Every structure is written in C-alpha cells, then in structure tokens.
Amino acid sequence: MAYQITNGCVNCWACEPLCPSQAIQAAKPHFIIDPSQCSECVGDFSEPQCASICPVEGAILDASGRPVNPPGSLTGIPPERWNAAMAEIRAR
C-alpha cells in the first residue's frame, strides 16, 4: 500500500509538507515516496494529499500503478489534443 512518484514530477514541493506520514522526500531527479512510510493517508485524510495538490497529470501512481490524475483530468486538455500539439511542435 503505497503511492509513488514518476519522472513527470516537476519538483514543485507542493506535496512534501502535506504528507501526514513524512513519507515524501526531495531527491534527484525528482521527489520520491518512501513506500514503507506511505499510508495513502488512510486514517488522516479522506483523499491522498500528495495526489490532491499535484499539478502534473500522471506524476503520482496509486498502489496498483495507475495514475491518480490521468491525462486531461487536471488541465482539461484532451490527451489527443496534447499529443497532436506535441507532434506539431516536434515537426517544426
């Protein structure tokens, strides 16, 4: 039972002070969650704190490896629009 941070993390520090278990640490190349400390906020908050403030879609995975904030869920940008725009920019 632990969340984890992916390389989508932008090291913004928003999650670190919120963690009720002090499971989150600054690290290179990005922040990490100590799986032995993470409680998924059970007993402290109704919603996992790190995933509730994280601004980057896909940066936090739940225990089963699924993104808590999947593409499009935070920015409102449809994933297909995002992919098309990135392809356009790369082709320039």
Add this chain to the structure above:
Amino acid sequence: MVQAVTTLETGRQRTERTSASGCASSGCGSRADKLAHLPAAIRAKVNDHPCFSEDAHHHYARMHVAVAPACNIQCHYCNRKYDCSNESRPGVVSELLTPEQAIKKTLAVAAAIPQMSVLGIAGPGDPLANPERTLATFRALSEQAPDIKLCVSTNGLALPELVDELCEHNIDHVTITINCIDPEIGAQIYPWIFWNNRRIKGVKAARILIEQQQKGLEMLTERGVLVKVNSVLIPGVNDEHLKEVSREVKAKGAFLHNVMPLIAEPEHGTFYGLMGQRGPTHDELQALQDACSGDMAMMRHCRQCRADAVGMLGEDRGAEFSVEKIEQMEIDYAAAMQRRAEVHAEIEAQRQTQREAREQAMQPQRAEIFVGLDSLTRRRPAPSTAHPAVSTASAAPATTPLAATRIAARPTAEPANIIRTAGRPLRIAVASSGSGVINQHFGHAREFLVYEADGQAVRFIGTRRVAAYCSGDETCGDGESALTGILRALDGCAAVLCSKIGIEPWDALEAAGIAPNGEHALEPIEDAVAAVYAELIAGGGLSASAPATALSA
C-alpha cells in the same frame, strides 16, 4: 504556472498576480501629474518602486527571487513544467532557490545594480502557498537589506490567513491577481484549487478563490498596505467582466489595476495555448485599460516578467546571478548600501530636474498647445559635448540626396489648421534603455514604449516587446524575420524614436507608414514625443538633419 504578470510573479503566470506598476492616473496627463491625486505618504511609498510607479520604472530596478515553487491553484494560462531562459512570462524560472540562496542573490544583485530598489517574491508557484520559504526570505532580508523594499505577489487563496505575518515583515506592497469576481467566469479560468486538504473543481472552486481574494484585499487595505491588482485579459472569457472587476477592487481600496494581455502559445503547454485561446490585440488591451481607467489608476508599463527576473523592467540580467556565480561573489553590503543611497540621490536629482524642465516647458505652451517652439526648426544640438557616452557624434548634419528622398516620403499632408485644433491622437513608439530619455539604438531595442499624443498631453499607453533586430549573436535569427516581428509590434504607431537606426530598418519602417526618427537622442521621452507629434501633424516639419542623423548607424 500562472502567467500573471507583475512585478513579482514568477513562473506561472499566475493569474493572480500581475505586476504592474503604474501610472496612477487614469488619464495620465503629463508624467508629473500621474500620482498627484495621491496622498504624499503613498507617493513616497511608490516613488522608487518600478512596478507601482510608471515614472520610477525608467530609473529603478527590481528583482524577483524564485523561492516559492508550490502552487495551490491551477490557472489555464500556466504550465508548471515550462522553463526556458529565453522565455519571459510570470510562471517561468531557471533555477529554484532556497531562502539562503535567495538572500545571497539579493545582496549580490543589490551590490551590483545600484538602481535596485525592490525585491519581490512572485513564484514560480504562489508565494503564499510556500509560506515558510517566503517568510524566511523576507525575515532575513528585512534585517540584512533594510533599504530594499519587499513585496509579494499572490493568487490570494492563502492571503487572509497570512496578512498579519506579511505586515510583521514590513511588506507594504502586495499584488493580487484577480481575473474575475464572478465564479461562473472563474470556472473558465481556474480548473481547480487545493483547499482544506481537497482538490476542488469548477464553479465551487472559483467561488472560494474569489472570496479569499476579496477578503485578502480588504484586510490589506484596512492595514494600510498598498495593493495592486493584476488581471489577465482573456478575450471572450473575462474581457467585458474586467470593467466590473476594476470598479469592485477600487471600491475595496486597491491602489492600482494592471490589466495584462494573456500570453498563450501552443508550445507553452497551457490549456489556453493548446486549445487555441487567443490573446488580445494591442487595441483591445488599450481599449479595456481605457475603459477601466475611468474607475481607477491603471498600470500600463508591466512587462509580465519572470519569477526570477533581475534588473530594470525591460531587461533581465538573471543569467549574471546564477547560484553558481553568486557563490563566488564577495559582497560588502554596507559599502553597497552606501553606494546605492548615492545613486538613488542622483536619480532623484535627475528626476527633479526633468520635472522642473517639463513644468517650465508647459508654461508658455499652454496657450499655443505644445507644438512649435523649437520643434519646427529643430536642429540637432551639438551632441558631442554634453553627452559623450552616447554616440550621436556620427550624425553628420549633412543632407544627402537619400535623406532628402526620405523626407519626401514621410507621411505628411495634414491640413495646416490641425495644429490649432490638435485633437487627432497619434501613437509614437520610443526606444529607451532607462532614465526616461531616448537613448537606445533601434536595433538593440527589445521593447518599445508606446505613447499617445493628442496635442494636449502625452500619455504612456503600453509596451511592445520584440526580438532585438540586431543582438549581435547567432541566436537572434535572421534580421528580416526579426524586423517583420518589430513592424507587427509597432502596428498603429505613426513614428518610432530612437537614438540611432540603420538604413534597412529605416526603409522598412517608412514603407510600413511608420516614421523613423533619430533626431531626439538623449531628450526626455515625453518632450520628444510632444515635439514629434507636432512635426507629424504639421506635416513635413522635420528638419533635414534628422534622417542623416538616423542613417548614420
């Protein structure tokens, strides 16, 4: 990141903050009048703040330290990922600083740039979503750099709970980015906020944010803190609504309103950039600023700078003060503070001289409009003696056939009586690197200040940012495309004033109907604009020496 702009914002363009400094007057007549309606205590507070006083921004520098990475909201014009050193928008930074590094950097910059008067924290997230880092920085600086003004820019969500602590640290300038007071509109700008340990979306989120912003604004003004409100103008979303915002924040005591244009490009990776939301045109921005100005002082000189910007508003010297470089700097702060006090005294003396000259110049002209006088028969004053630092010397006053042709091609032909009615407003762009005078080569300008003259007054209406036509390195791309961009930026201007200009851009400007003018180098901007207005209206009134001067570079 938010792209709000203001003096302090950092990375994201936080919508919430915009930094502006501004001209306090709604109509901004001559510069001397701009802050005249304010109490003396407030004028003194903003006198040397480049983001709160338009006049001050010609003379004083500011810096932002990027100590605040976390944010508690998302704005559709912000993308927290983006960082490019060539990009200038509020949510962008190159390196995040610890409070200790920020303090060292501030002392280093204050020692190296004696015009510096203000230290702001603006991001790249929201400073008040990082209260420990932000307040630790302010606490140390209020002790170690007591002559530097401290200010902060915020989206306002966490403002009410932190107002008293900000006051304890002597923060007497705060910028709040307020894009709306209607939650339905807010829901189109803010997809979510983090509030009471939950992510909240939609209209409910916008309502909470708006309530917090308004409450924070009231609390600050009750405590005598100067509040500037930044708003991002998003065409079709909040454009009409911003008039109401302006009235409301003025009623609650905001000192200045800074309406900034949305910055949205697909490569920024923002919602607006990717979904095709456009920014406003120059005319749309000005029309809205004018509409709001009936209700309160508007800031128009905001550069929407980065959360780690360093230097005068139009420049960014951040690269000179990277963490690596400042680690090696030895700083004698006491000596630097002394030096800064001297430089500030010199600046104030210069400003006083400019003010007196302007007032004097206004006297005899009132009856006749400001036209005329020396402007119609102007010859370049012998440039070499008074100001050896600027190379106007090559400006031989010879009239070449080429120059004569150019004069003939100049837009002219206004009926002579217009000079008496003096009503038709013209926009005139200016290249200046500071001090309130025309002192920059056209090819080196990274921005142009745009003024509007109508024969009665000269008012500053905004800044047009451009890629330098000639920056002297391989990164500037080819001159032709840079020039195209400059012409687009100067659209609507009747003339552009600079210290010097090359033949190629001269021709391109003229072809575009914009009169190039290198004749007023080192003159105070507003005087020169008034003179050129008179010349343009009179038609063909420019002296023959002007083009020769300009062509010399």
